[in-house]
Amino acid sequence: MSRTPFRTRIKFCGLTRPGDVRLASELGVDAVGFVFAEKSSRRLKAEEARAMRHALAPLVDAVALFMDNAQEEVREVVRQVRPSLLQFHGSEDDAFCRGFGVPYLKAVPMGGNGSLEDGIALHRRYPGAAGFLFDSHGSGESGGSGRAFDWSRLPSGMQKPFVLAGGLTPDNVFRAIRDTMPWGVDVSSGIEVSPGIKDGDRMRKFVEEVRRADCNVD
Numbered sequence: 001m002s003r004t005p006f007r008t009r010i011k012f013c014g015l016t017r018p019g020d021v022r023l024a025s026e027l028g029v030d031a032v033g034f035v036f037a038e039k040s041s042r043r044l045k046a047e048e049a050r051a052m053r054h055a056l057a058p059l060v061d062a063v064a065l066f067m068d069n070a071q072e073e074v075r076e077v078v079r080q081v082r083p084s085l086l087q088f089h090g091s092e093d094d095a096f097c098r099g100f101g102v103p104y105l106k107a108v109p110m111g112g113n114g115s116l117e118d119g120i121a122l123h124r125r126y127p128g129a130a131g132f133l134f135d136s137h138g139s140g141e142s143g144g145s146g147r148a149f150d151w152s153r154l155p156s157g158m159q160k161p162f163v164l165a166g167g168l169t170p171d172n173v174f175r176a177i178r179d180t181m182p183w184g185v186d187v188s189s190g191i192e193v194s195p196g197i198k199d200g201d202r203m204r205k206f207v208e209e210v211r212r213a214d215c216n217v218d
């Protein structure tokens with residue numbers, strides 16, 4: 001598929017060590033994600049994420065990830081961590097997501113066999129969303145599993161930016177970008193040695209593969 005010159009945004013998610021945040025910044029990643037979802041093995045406390053945020057270079061975004069967390073907890077993370085973007089993976093509605101005065105991405109579960117909404121329906125349900133993130137988990141399930149979904153099931157009619165997530169690795173991200181042309185890609189397991197512990201070589205290789213896809217102009 002032909003594409004105009006473009007730079008695919010990169011988000012590394014589920015970081016738990018300041019050294020990984022520093023390396024992500026040096027590699028030119030656009031955003032790093034801190035996970036506050038209750039069931040996650042990558043979950044941070046607000047004060048831990050606040051310390052991690054200090055390791056972030058200028059012009060790199062901090063994203064806070066939630067999954068049906070209480071309003072008070074989201075508020076406390078926003079107060080302490082000052083993320084520039086929120087990412088909601090649960091059954092939060094638009095009013096809840098908008099209520100913190102920070103732009104948000106709504107994660108859309110692509111797992112399971114249920115019928116999927118098209119882009120128009122998603123935009124109507126989440127008019128305040130800055131964009132959408134398509135992930136492989138089923139509705140109500142936790143993400144960050146390293147499992148991919150069938151990219152041909154992505155909804156049509158997307159007007160806002162979308163981020164592709166779920167099971168991306170240095171080995172498949174080139175094909176993922178070529179096939180789906182997302183605004184950005186998000187990876188957690190695919191650059192890890194174990195949950196929350198990132199691998200420097202895999203981080204570097206992932207970024208190289210995204211750059212290679214971006215240079216692949218027909």
Ligand SMILES: O=C(O)c1ccccc1N[C@@H]1O[C@H](COP(=O)(O)O)[C@@H](O)[C@H]1O
Pocket residue numbers: 013014033035037040041042065067089133135142143144145146147165166167168186187188189190
């Ligand atoms: O990372 C988690 O533990 C997590 C928990 C709950 C919801 C989402 C979670 N992670 C997000 O899942 C996608 C894909 O992750 P992976 O690359 O397949 O491991 C990504 O957006 C993570 O931020």
